[in-house]
Amino acid sequence: MATLIIDRQEVHAEEGQTILEVAKENGIEIPTLCYHPLLEPYGACRLCVVEIVAGGRLGLQTACTYPIEEGLEVLTRSPSVIEARKVVLGLLLSRTPNVELIQDLAREYGITEPPFPTDTPDERCILCGHCVRTCHELVKAYVLNFSERGIERRVGPPFLEKTRDCIGCGACTIMCPTGAIETVLEKEAVYKAKPLGPTSAIWVPSMQAIPNVPVIDTDVCIRFRQNDRTEGEIVDACGACQMVCEADAINFDQQDEILELDVGTVIVATGFEMWDPAQLSQYSYGKSPNIITGLEFERLSNAGGITAGEILTAEEKKPEAVAIIHCVGSRDHNAHEYCSRFCCMYSLKQAHLVRDKTDAQVYEFYMDMRTFGSGYEEFYERVQKEEGILMVRGRGAEVSVLEPQNGQKYGKLRVKGEDADLGRPVRVDVDMVVLSSAIEAPHDADEIASMFGLSRKPDGFFAEAHPKMRPVETNTDGVFLAGVTQGPKDVPDTVAHAGAAASMALALMDKGEVTISPQTAVVDEILCAGCKTCISLCPYTAISFIEEIDEKGVARVNEALCKGCGTCAAACPSGAITARHFTDQQILAQIEGLFRVPA
Amino acid sequence: MSNNGFEPRIVAFMCNWCTYAAADTAGVSRMQQPPNVDVVRVMCTGRVDPAFILKTLALGADGVLVSGCHPGQCHYEKGNLNARRRVTALKPFLDAVGIGQDRLRLEWIAASEAPKVAEVVAEFTETIKRLGPSPFRRRQDED
Numbered sequence: 191m192a193t194l195i196i197d198r199q200e201v202h203a204e205e206g207q208t209i210l211e212v213a214k215e216n217g218i219e220i221p222t223l224c225y226h227p228l229l230e231p232y233g234a235c236r237l238c239v240v241e242i243v244a245g246g247r248l249g250l251q252t253a254c255t256y257p258i259e260e261g262l263e264v265l266t267r268s269p270s271v272i273e274a275r276k277v278v279l280g281l282l283l284s285r286t287p288n289v290e291l292i293q294d295l296a297r298e299y300g301i302t303e304p305p306f307p308t309d310t311p312d313e314r315c316i317l318c319g320h321c322v323r324t325c326h327e328l329v330k331a332y333v334l335n336f337s338e339r340g341i342e343r344r345v346g347p348p349f350l351e352k353t354r355d356c357i358g359c360g361a362c363t364i365m366c367p368t369g370a371i372e373t374v375l376e377k378e379a380v381y382k383a384k385p386l387g388p389t390s391a392i393w394v395p396s397m398q399a400i401p402n403v404p405v406i407d408t409d410v411c412i413r414f415r416q417n418d419r420t421e422g423e424i425v426d427a428c429g430a431c432q433m434v435c436e437a438d439a440i441n442f443d444q445q446d447e448i449l450e451l452d453v454g455t456v457i458v459a460t461g462f463e464m465w466d467p468a469q470l471s472q473y474s475y476g477k478s479p480n481i482i483t484g485l486e487f488e489r490l491s492n493a494g495g496i497t498a499g500e501i502l503t504a505e506e507k508k509p510e511a512v513a514i515i516h517c518v519g520s521r522d523h524n525a526h527e528y529c530s531r532f533c534c535m536y537s538l539k540q541a542h543l544v545r546d547k548t549d550a551q552v553y554e555f556y557m558d559m560r561t562f563g564s565g566y567e568e569f570y571e572r573v574q575k576e577e578g579i580l581m582v583r584g585r586g587a588e589v590s591v592l593e594p595q596n597g598q599k600y601g602k603l604r605v606k607g608e609d610a611d612l613g614r615p616v617r618v619d620v621d622m623v624v625l626s627s628a629i630e631a632p633h634d635a636d637e638i639a640s641m642f643g644l645s646r647k648p649d650g651f652f653a654e655a656h657p658k659m660r661p662v663e664t665n666t667d668g669v670f671l672a673g674v675t676q677g678p679k680d681v682p683d684t685v686a687h688a689g690a691a692a693s694m695a696l697a698l699m700d701k702g703e704v705t706i707s708p709q710t711a712v713v714d715e716i717l718c719a720g721c722k723t724c725i726s727l728c729p730y731t732a733i734s735f736i737e738e739i740d741e742k743g744v745a746r747v748n749e750a751l752c753k754g755c756g757t758c759a760a761a762c763p764s765g766a767i768t769a770r771h772f773t774d775q776q777i778l779a780q781i782e783g784l785f786r787v788p789a
Numbered sequence: 790m791s792n793n794g795f796e797p798r799i800v801a802f803m804c805n806w807c808t809y810a811a812a813d814t815a816g817v818s819r820m821q822q823p824p825n826v827d828v829v830r831v832m833c834t835g836r837v838d839p840a841f842i843l844k845t846l847a848l849g850a851d852g853v854l855v856s857g858c859h860p861g862q863c864h865y866e867k868g869n870l871n872a873r874r875r876v877t878a879l880k881p882f883l884d885a886v887g888i889g890q891d892r893l894r895l896e897w898i899a900a901s902e903a904p905k906v907a908e909v910v911a912e913f914t915e916t917i918k919r920l921g922p923s924p925f926r927r928r929q930d931e932d
Contacts, residue, residue, distance in 0.1 A: 643862070645901060653901065730866075756836030760875070761871070772831055
């Protein structure tokens with residue numbers, strides 16, 4: 191702890207801090223261009239000069255590089271400081287006359303015109319070295335550097351030529367205070383260009399989730415990319431997030447873990463995937479950024495999304511007309527034949543949100559309005575009568591992208607369909623189209639099915655034990671289904687279904703014992719020859735060999751393990767195994783019975 | 790009717806968990822299929838002792854269908870694979886005794902594949918019609 195005086199004010203500071211840092215902490219403003227909290231101090235811009243009047247090296251010193259000392263006395267706005275800054279700003283303004291940041295600073299110090307002749311009106315670089323230090327200290331790509339000296343000094347890669355060492359991370363562009371560096375990607379895009387997708391390498395995947403924590407996309411993060419690119423040679427690149435995180439919560443060493451747990455019951459709640467509407471080309475999904483899916487609209491209208499909840503088109507304007515098309519990929523023989531069930535309600539909600547947040551006219555193209563739940567029909571009435579949403583009964587047939595007109599970046603969208611109530615075709619031009627696309631079983635549902643012995647229904651979702659009487663159980667004991675994994679459901683239905691699955695699982699666990707089927711195999715130990723054929727066949731290792739019985743030894747079935755498949759009974763060469771309830775006699779009697787009746 | 794009005798008698802051994810359920814659905818959905826198949830339900834095709842198949846053919850069946858879950862989806866892990874092995878082993882024997890291996894058929898039909906039940910039943914009935922009555926049945930008829 192040291193005590194010093196800045197502008198006649200006594201302040202306390204930690205050893206090792208610089209004058210600039212201490213001043214900032216105490217609300218004393220010192221202008222600077224080259225200082226950045228994530229980078230090593232550099233002292234390039236000379237704008238942070240202060241005057242030291244006692245206790246150190248007397249005279250003008252740069253505050254960003256001067257470590258504090260006990261008893262230091264500093265003036266930040268003395269006449270000689272102001273005079274020095276004026277000279278610095280005059281030189282900077284002459285170098286970069288059209289950079290607003292410099293113009294503003296110069297104006298603060300009473301300079302309105304460049305005091306020296308300027309022959310580089312387009313120059314934006316102020317040589318602060320943010321980019322160079324970022325490239326060296328953070329990215330560790332060592333691509334950017336200063337070259338030449340004096341007025342020739344400039345920033346660039348070696349010999350100002352393209353280099354393969356540049357990883358295209360864009361960090362220099364982000365760090366540049368004057369917008370002098372542009373990142374142009376030639377090949378591999380750093381961010382997957384997805385509309386409404388994450389905009390940086392560290393992001394919160396779902397707002398309002400618990401725990402509400404950000405994740406690092408290791409494909410994009412500079413630290414992980416540098417590690418991968420150099421095969422582990424550079425392991426400590428960037429780490430800017432770690433430097434600024436006050437909670438010390440960022441840990442780059444976290445790995446995916448595979449946990450092996452012994453459990454008695456399993457609830458399968460693997461949910462669904464969005465069906466990709468690009469598969470039906472008439473909807474033109476992907477041909478214009480203003481054609482989005484319902485899920486993308488959710489991201490757009492979410493307060494935590496990229497527009498902070500404002501509903502804007504890709505041109506960042508409020509739309510004047512929006513079309514919402516129902517049943518895209520649902521109830522369609524060319525895609526999924528089933529109804530995805532919750533799209534009608536979210537489409538109405540989204541129409542309501544558009545009306546609430548903009549003045550846009552909303553057209554809903556629907557086949558049937560399935561507002562089945564409690565309070566749903568009332569909401570449907572309300573959006574029609576009170577909010578004036580136009581309902582067009584008939585599936586939206588086609589979306590086409592029109593040519594951009596007078597300075598538009600993207601063309602308007604034309605939606606064609608048929609109004610079955612009017613009995614004639616309709617056509618509307620809108621600024622945004624929301625496709626209420628279908629949901630489908632996850633692409634790896636087959637793997638889950640064979641893992642738990644589940645079967646899948648024709649629609650691809652997992653089959654319940656009985657469609658009416660046992661909607662959460664499966665044919666595998668102890669495995670239950672919750673939610674959309676069993677078939678499309680809206681939120682209230684999913685909550686109810688999941689609650690039922692949880693209570694079924696709890697009931698099974700609470701009982702502490704399981705009821706097993708009486709269909710088990712039993713060995714007649716007198717007939718058993720001890721050949722052990724059955725033992726290798728049993729999938730449940732329910733049959734063991736008992737040596738002590740007779741001289742031969744016999745097979746014995748553990749009835750708690752036996753599931754009664756009967757494979758052992760079919761294989762037993764001595765006919766010593768009886769599959770209870772499916773005995774040889776019973777089955778043979780059935781076969782004989784069939785032939786007792788003449789055909 | 791083709792083949793002098795010959796209506797084959799076919800016995801199908803169906804797995805409780807898949808084909809039997811699919812056949813149930815096919816029936817409830819009123820899918821059209823020939824009435825020539827009689828069903829014997831077993832818990833698993835692994836329960837089907839080759840002796841059952843031989844007994845069925847000996848009693849005069851013109852065809853036997855064994856149908857269970859797709860490989861990897863057996864309710865009992867691998868009973869259907871045992872069935873496949875047994876059926877494969879039995880086929881040359883059927884050729885040897887003059888019945889012909891085409892009268893025995895193994896199919897994988899999942900619970901969700903009700904239309905496949907109707908298809909397989911129709912197709913197999915057609916095959917057996919083409920093959921004509923089983924030699925055992927002809928002998929029984931002559932007796």
